[in-house]
Amino acid sequence: METHVGPFWSALERYGDMPALTGEGVTLSYAALAHAADDWAARARTCLPRAVTRPLVALELGRSLPAITAYLGCLRAGWPVILLAEGEARPDHAIRATYAPNLIVTGPMAHPAAGDPGPAAFCDDLAVLLSTSGTTGASKLVKLSGANLQANAASIIEYLGIRPDDRTITTLPLHYSYGMSVLHTHLSVGARLAVTEAPLTDPSFWALARAQSITSLALVPTQFDLLEKVGLDTATLPHLRTITQAGGRLDPATAQRFARRAQAEGWQLFLMYGQTEAAPRMAYLPPALALSHSDTIGKPIPGGRLWIMGEDGQEITTPGQPGELLYQGPNVMIGYALARADLATARKTDILHTGDVAQRTPEGLFQIVGRRSRFVKLNGLRIGLDEVEATLRREGHRLRVAGDDRGLVLFTETDTGTLARDTAARYGLLRDMVRAQHLPAPPLLPSGKVDYAELHRRADRILSTDPEPEPAPTSPTAAGDLIATLQGILALPDIDPARSFRDLGGGSLAYLEVELHLMKTRGTVPEGWDRLPLRDLARPPAADRPADRLADRLRWQTIGSDVVIRVIAIFWVILLHTTDLVTGGGVFALTILMGYSLARHQVHALTEGRVLRTLDAMLRPLLLAYFTILALLALRVEVDWQWIALVANLPAAFGPAPPASLLEPYWFVAAYAQSILLICLAFTLSPVRRWVAASAFRAGSLVTAALTAVIAVAPFGDLDAAMIRLPLGMIQLAALGWCAAFADTRARKLIVIALATASCLVDWHESGLSVQEAILIPTILLVVIPRLRLPGLLARAFLELGKLSLYIYLLHVPAIYIDYHFVQTTTGLFLSTAVVSTVGAIIARSLLRRLDRRVAPVLQRWLSGTQGARPSHAPEERLPDDA
Incomplete structure (x- = not known):
């Protein structure tokens, strides 16, 4: 192979068809990588202000093929590039505010966008700029040629x-x-x-x-x-x-x-x-x-x-x-940069x-x-003691910070409280790497300045001794308890406390169980808890307050409106099946929540192609319970093969239905499973994954609109009323719920409401007012009031029923069969069915969870050997600026 003189990025083509990068189900050869890098740079040029020919680029360089391609595109084009972590290219970040980059590249798909329109002067060989700060994202950069x-x-x-x-x-x-x-x-x-x-x-x-x-x-x-x-x-x-x-x-x-x-x-x-x-x-x-x-x-x-x-x-x-x-x-840098003007100069020394x-x-x-x-290196992270001290003092702590590569010591003038634990969590350190020591006043030099040398001597003595063990927790808010709870819910043998619930890919029922656990143990549930590291969730909001006292139970709590919708929809279904009231629509709301749950908990797994993990999270609890209950019912009633094959919904729409049976409400289980399977199959296609990753909301909106149009013009005739029983109709409503999960701006909220209204007017107008209400009301509630504030006892009741909702739905069928022989009135039948199915759900959940603990590890070992990616928003290992 010929020898190349010059930087490697300028001649990637010399390795031809040899594989360069593998990921996201795609392998790029060196020739393809070079072409993709040049193509990205050509597209990025169209975003540049007219006066800029050699732009300064701010690139969030994540571990994805598009981001690496964008980075190589910058190097091949000769554009200086600031390498940033995810989220650091936001407008209010110190680096972006200081250097005013001309091109902003963000997200896993590395989409370029115009930045500052003003051209900048750079030294000829400037290639890459890296932050010197491993903790606070300060604006001091290393200039590398x-x-x-x-x-x-x-x-x-x-x-x-x-x-x-x-x-x-x-x-x-x-x-x-x-x-x-x-x-x-x-x-x-x-x-x-x-x-x-x-x-x-x-x-x-x-x-x-x-x-x-x-x-x-x-x-x-x-x-x-x-x-x-x-x-x-x-x-x-x-x-x-x-x-x-x-x-x-x-x-x-x-x-x-x-x-x-x-x-x-x-x-x-x-x-x-x-x-x-x-x-x-x-x-x-x-x-x-x-x-x-x-x-x-x-x-x-x-x-x-x-x-x-x-x-x-x-x-x-x-x-x-x-x-x-x-x-x-x-290899020694060509200097530091503190401002944009510093990018034009290069130091001459290589020392x-x-x-x-x-x-x-x-x-x-x-x-x-x-x-x-005053820098230490802990947990692979370079930490400036002055930065830590300044950050904590800005928050009102009167303290001084000392330490070395063994740990930090916080000399505080006030009570130490949870300061050490909170600081360790803030900087991603192990708990025993941070100590807090009460010191009424810092030692001073004759000049009146703080004697940091003395503080470091004291810190050395403290760090040389074993840390005092923390008192045993008096409430179940410890990390071990939370992780044990999660292991039971998700059936995972090992959970990293640095990861969040969202990283673990739990489903909607697991989400409700954890939220209820937090409410019971913390007394309150923090906003966005599913995105926080588990070790942060394990810390109580107030260490000296019992978490389960009466005041906590009476305090108003905030829960997701999807929880309330889920519970009401489940009992709305029971009302339909036990009375003569026209209450159709419960399954419509549940279908919207299916898409909402996919978007909230599985979007990253899906866009990474981890469809088997999504199938496991969305279907394993449902099908395990369904087939167990079906097996028990088979002892007393005839169970047609179509219920076992999960296709009983299809003949009901297209042809001969299975024999009349009390199992009729289980059509929803079949349609639900078919819809989840089809959605996951779509995500096995890399173009679909890239499309959704680029904009999950836009993709969901287009799918919703397209399916609305298809259903409207398709010659289904009398089957329109049964469309919800088909994956086509169910996926349309699931796509609507998907959009609702990403409706984080006023414009997006209006789009979702408009899509819901259009689907009601165009596709579901013959299904009755109750169905249209079951589509519009949940959708509006999800996008306008995604979180509801309720009295504590009521919030807990909704969460308790929400985590039982799967079992209540499945058990209300045999409950009707049992109660029908003893209850004479429809009102009584509804109440008795609701009570029996709820009590049965409590028992069934406990028994089936034990069975799940045997089944889940086998499935997960198989899944771990079949797919090799994980959600893209999982937390990164934190590294130092000096590797």
Whole structure:
């Protein structure tokens, strides 16, 4: 293969049809990737202001094929690009406000949009800008040239021995320097990168890694702990050749355990050191020394130089004598930027003052022994002590912050309370990494300034002792209790407390159960709780307040209007089946809620192609209960095969119906299952996934409008009234509910209401007023008042009934059969059926949950081996700015 001179991104085509990126069910060759990158840049040019020819780009570089394509498009076009995390390109973010980028690229589909119209001046080789802050998103940026990136990639390729047949996987966010360098090195040699947002704790990550025959993993220290839990061995990844570590100091004992494992299993462990300012690698420890010298950073990378400088400015060569660590090499940045004007200049020196205090070992290796500045590196994250202090003081805390790479100590003038726990959660740290110490007044220097040296000495003494154990929780709000509850609800064997309920992909009934659990244990449910990390949900709003006292039960609570709609619709169905009242429409409301639930809880799984997981979440509880009840009913009544095959709804619309039976209300189960299956089948198509990911609301609106038109013109004749029994009619209403879930602006709310009105006037006008009301009222309620404020007892009652709703619906059928023989009036039949089915639901739920715990793990093990992606909004592993 011919040798190419220049940055790797300028000649991706030289690897032709060799696979470059794999993800989202798509594999891009190098030639296709180059074409896609150029095509993206050409489309992005149409968004630029007329006066701008070389734009400054702000790119949210997520782990998706479109985002990587956009990044390479910027590099190939010669456009300086600021790499940002998801959400950091918003208008009020400090980086966007400071640098006024000309082009804004956001979302997993990397859609470009016009930014500031004013042109900017850049130094010729400016390529990438990375934030120096790992905590607050401050506007100070590192300026890296194309030569910096290419030089560091070449050095890493040389000492790691990366080859064209290597295959790696995205274990790290790509907008951080470590993750970025993994992308660069593998694309430089024609290797393959599997793209996924799944964390190490997700079985789908390992399924994808095995399917792609991964040869290398790039990890930060906290991921090694997770890796030990996963139990990596050669059977897990038989092609594994290297594991690389950066992003902070790896505990020497952990490093030695993995070094021994590497020797036994036939792969190599590379411990590395770097900073964003060096693009980012500066040193590495050869694998042969990983067991004996795991407390060092090793030696400089090829083409680089490390040395130690004393306070007198002279180099220190004596082993064991500490000084500041300096680095020199072609990968050293071309400067910092604090404002847009700084992008036009480039510093000439290639020497970097690392800010770390180091010493040489007798073997000539370098060993970090401390830091000069007020920065610490915890959990793979560079944290500025001054930033933490300023943030907490802005919130009213009178405190000072000290610490080192073992943890933070918050010296507070007030009661410590939950300050340490809250701060650990804020910065994504382990609980014992943050201590709070009461200090009435900080020590002062003669000048009147705070004596931080004394605070650091005190912090050292505190961090050198084991943390005092926290008192046992007096209420069931501890993380363990919440996670145990979730494990029971979702039937998951292991749950990461850093993930949210939405990340776990629970269904609507699980959502209600968790919300009820939170209401009981916390006394209140925070807005948007399903998007919060579970460890945050486990913290009570007030540590000294019993969560279950009478005041909590009487306090007004806010619950989703979908809960109220669900409960009313279920009993509306029972009213229809037990009385002569014209109350049709309950199933219409339930169908709208089906789409609403898909949008709220499954959209990310669907757009990632994880359709089997969606089928599991949406159908497993329903079908397990349905077939169990059907089996029991078969002991007393005849059950036609169509009920077992879940097709009894179709003959009712198209031809001979099954024999008259009390099972008639179960047509809804068949239609529901068919509709979910068809929707999931649509998401097996990558164009559908990309379309919905680009705008879930627009896609839902177009589907609703299209199905409304199809139903209106299709020659169904007398079947119009039975259209809800067909997947066509059910999917139309489900699409309406889907749109309602994304109606977050006034314009979208009006569109959804207009779609609901149109469907009533065009398709459901012959079904009666009660049906039209069952479509319009729930839809309007979902978009106009998505959350209802109710008295506490009433809110809990709705939640309790909501989590039982599935079982109530299924059991009201045998309840009617039983009650019909004992109750003479329709009113009495309705009341007795409602009571019997509700009591039966409580018992059935308990029994079926036990059965589900046996069934679910088998299904989930199968699912984890068939699909290798996860929802895109799951939380990222947090990484440092200096990897």
